[in-house]
Amino acid sequence: MKAVCLLSGGLDSSTCLGVARRDGFQCYALSFDYGQRHKIELQAAASIAWHFGVREHKVIQIDLRAFGGSALTADIAVPKDSLEQGTQGIPITYVPARNTIFLSYAMAWAEVLECSDIFIGVNAIDYSGYPDCRPEFIAAFEHLANLATKAGVEGRTLLRIHTPLAQLDKAGIVKLALDVGVDFGLTHSCYDPDREGHPCGHCDSCLLRQKGFREAGLVDPLEYQ
Amino acid sequence: MKAVCLLSGGLDSSTCLGVARRDGFQCYALSFDYGQRHKIELQAAASIAWHFGVREHKVIQIDLRAFGGSALTADIAVPKDSLEQGTQGIPITYVPARNTIFLSYAMAWAEVLECSDIFIGVNAIDYSGYPDCRPEFIAAFEHLANLATKAGVEGRTLLRIHTPLAQLDKAGIVKLALDVGVDFGLTHSCYDPDREGHPCGHCDSCLLRQKGFREAGLVDPLEYQ
Numbered sequence: 001m002k003a004v005c006l007l008s009g010g011l012d013s014s015t016c017l018g019v020a021r022r023d024g025f026q027c028y029a030l031s032f033d034y035g036q037r038h039k040i041e042l043q044a045a046a047s048i049a050w051h052f053g054v055r056e057h058k059v060i061q062i063d064l065r066a067f068g069g070s071a072l073t074a075d076i077a078v079p080k081d082s083l084e085q086g087t088q089g090i091p092i093t094y095v096p097a098r099n100t101i102f103l104s105y106a107m108a109w110a111e112v113l114e115c116s117d118i119f120i121g122v123n124a125i126d127y128s129g130y131p132d133c134r135p136e137f138i139a140a141f142e143h144l145a146n147l148a149t150k151a152g153v154e155g156r157t158l159l160r161i162h163t164p165l166a167q168l169d170k171a172g173i174v175k176l177a178l179d180v181g182v183d184f185g186l187t188h189s190c191y192d193p194d195r196e197g198h199p200c201g202h203c204d205s206c207l208l209r210q211k212g213f214r215e216a217g218l219v220d221p222l223e224y225q
Numbered sequence: 226m227k228a229v230c231l232l233s234g235g236l237d238s239s240t241c242l243g244v245a246r247r248d249g250f251q252c253y254a255l256s257f258d259y260g261q262r263h264k265i266e267l268q269a270a271a272s273i274a275w276h277f278g279v280r281e282h283k284v285i286q287i288d289l290r291a292f293g294g295s296a297l298t299a300d301i302a303v304p305k306d307s308l309e310q311g312t313q314g315i316p317i318t319y320v321p322a323r324n325t326i327f328l329s330y331a332m333a334w335a336e337v338l339e340c341s342d343i344f345i346g347v348n349a350i351d352y353s354g355y356p357d358c359r360p361e362f363i364a365a366f367e368h369l370a371n372l373a374t375k376a377g378v379e380g381r382t383l384l385r386i387h388t389p390l391a392q393l394d395k396a397g398i399v400k401l402a403l404d405v406g407v408d409f410g411l412t413h414s415c416y417d418p419d420r421e422g423h424p425c426g427h428c429d430s431c432l433l434r435q436k437g438f439r440e441a442g443l444v445d446p447l448e449y450q
Contacts (some may be wrong), residue, residue, distance in 0.1 A: 060291055067337045091259060097333035100373050104329045108322035112292045132373045140369040147362045148325050 002026045002115035003162075004106045005054070009044030011187045011209060012165055015173055019164040020178030021052050028113060029057040030106055034098070035065035041195040044188035051183055060105055067096060080192075080202040093134030099132035100141070107145050107159065116159050123165040123173065138163055170212025178218065185221040198225045227251045227340035228387075229331045230279070234269030236412045236434060237390055240398050241346030243405030246277050253338060254282040255331055259323075260290035265422040269413035285330055288342040292321060305417075305427040311435055324357035328366050332384065336374050341384050348390040348398065363388055395437025403443065410446040423450045 003025035005017045020027050026211060029052075031045040049057035081206065119217045122133040131137060138161050145159040165173055177184065189209045190199030199206050201224035213220040228250035230242045245252050254277075256270040269286060274282035324347065331343045347358040356362060363386050366419040390398055403408065414434045415424030424431050426449035438445040 058291060060288060062287060063285060064333065066285055067334045096336040097329050097373060100332060100369065101326065101329040104322050104325040107325060109292045110322040130226065134372070137369070137372045140372050142364040142366070144325065144362070144369050147359070147365050148322060148357045 001117065002028060002055075002113055003117040003119055004028045004030055004110045004113065004115060005107055005119040006102055006121065007031050007045045007049060007057070009041040009046075009048055009187065010121075010189045010205070011170075011177060011184070011212075012121035012123060012173060012183070013045075014048045014121075014182050014187045015180060016119050016162075016175040017054070018177065018182050018190075019049065019051055020117075020119045020162070022180045025117060025119075027054040028109065028115070029054045029117075030102075030109060031057065031059045032102060032105070033059055033061045035063060041188045043197070044186060047186040048183075051186055052181075056088045060107070062101065062105075062197075064098065064101070065095075069098055070108055080200070097107065097132070099137070103141050103145075103161070106179050108147065110159060112147050117162060118159065119162045119164070119167050122163050125167070125169045135163070135166060137168075169215075170208050173217035174216035174218055178216075188222075194225055198223055200225055226342065227253060227280075227338055228342040228344055229253045229255055229335045229338065229340060229410070230344040231327055231331055231346065232256050232270045232274060232282070233346075234266040234271075234412065235346075235414045235430075236274055236395075236402060236407070236409070236437075237346035237348060237398060238270075239273045239346075239407050239412045240402040240405060241344050241387075241389055242273065242277055242279070243402065243407050245342075245344045247405045250342060250344075252277065252279040252344075253334065253340070254279045255327075255334060256282065256284045257327060257330070258284055258286045260288060265418050266413045271413060272411040275406075276411060277406075283334070287326065287330075289321075289323065289326070305425070322357070324355075324362070325366070328386070329371075332370050332374065335337070335384060342387060343384065344387045344389070346390050348393055350392070350394045350399050360388070360391060363391075394440075395433050396440035397444055399437045399441040403441075413447075419450055423448055425450055 001024065005020050005027050007013045007017055007030065012169055017027060017029060027047040032078045033042060046057060091102040103120065110118055124134055141157065142161045149159065168176065190207045191203040191205045192200045199222055210220065226249060228245045230245050230252050232238045232254040233256065242252060247292060256267055258267055271282060278283055284438040293331045335343055347440065349359055367384065391402065414430045416428040416430045417425045424447055435445065
């Protein structure tokens with residue numbers, strides 16, 4: 001059984017890929033070079049893909065910078081040390097339509113592979129501020145996908161979007177990662193690493209990761225700046 | 226009032242843009258360089274965008290060839306003179322997930338522009354074989370978009386997908402194009418033009434266009450090979 005697995009190289013998507021492999025899927029990993037500031041994550045994605053023995057790893061170039069509007073792709077400062085203050089509303093690191101675009105490409109590949117399973121590492125707890133991480137969004141995409149594809153129209157196998165992390169907080173993800181054999185040292189989470197790829201330790205993503213390891217009672221092997 | 230208008234440079238999307246302009250929208254035209262065989266259509270899109278005085282015309286590079294699977298992007302021959310035989314099922318010129326990907330980008334731009342209207346020139350009559358041209362698909366995308374975006378989550382203006390050609394056949398589109406001021410000579414429909422951009426006159430798209438002009442009682446100004 002084949003599955004297309006969205007893989008950023010971060011802890012969440014790596015764990016998600018590990019779950020897909022544990023559940024017996026032949027995995028096809030899909031990453032995006034979308035002008036992100038933290039391009040080092042693509043190297044992490046390649047290492048994780050190799051670590052989990054995926055059948056194929058594709059990196060698709062897409063230009064989300066063309067539209068601007070996010071601290072992850074535009075010249076807007078990545079917020080630091082703000083997690084504890086409780087972020088209100090939607091974070092500035094939100095990239096417009098990112099998950100919709102990512103899932104659309106995953107759907108295209110799944111259609112060509114004749115595969116009916118897509119894995120995405122969204123979680124609704126820590127990222128409740130991102131509209132396109134919520135279960136309602138994923139359900140709506142699944143509905144769309146089954147109207148958009150040949151397989152859907154011809155009544156063959158329907159596409160399922162798997163979100164094994166949906167109900168986990170970061171500590172839960174760290175524990176699951178350990179269970180499914182993620183090599184933590186290969187993963188990369190920071191939104192604003194230095195040139196050597198060392199995580200900053202202060203952006204939302206670093207703070208969440210550190211909190212997750214702390215609560216799970218594990219040590220994060222990454223060297224912070 | 227702003228609108229993002231998907232514009233391929235073909236007769237349908239050009240007419241759709243003309244309708245948006247007629248209805249008083251400030252238009253932002255969005256085209257894609259997706260490895261199509263018929264790249265000449267991007268020149269047509271630029272001419273049409275200029276003709277209709279759009280505020281901005283963006284051409285986004287995306288690589289749908291990465292997945293293969295369609296006669297429009299892969300090394301599969303474009304079918305010729307097959308329209309009259311009645312194509313069964315989904316045409317080989319169908320590009321997996323194309324409209325889903327196009328609409329996802331349109332949604333991203335609309336979000337950054339703070340605009341709540343997207344125009345797409347799908348028609349359900351002539352392209353009934355393409356799953357992602359059907360009204361159910363468009364409705365599902367609209368539903369998704371309103372869950373995927375900040376504006377949707379924050380309860381601000383909801384996104385609407387306009388499909389003014391949905392219920393028209395090609396002759397109806399030719400007549401509407403005339404009404405809204407499309408310059409037919411600027412549009413390009415062929416899936417398999419020669420190097421100078423002359424349409425082949427034999428692919429599905431050329432056959433449909435010629436039939437449309439014939440039934441509308443108008444002369445197509447394009448020079449066929």
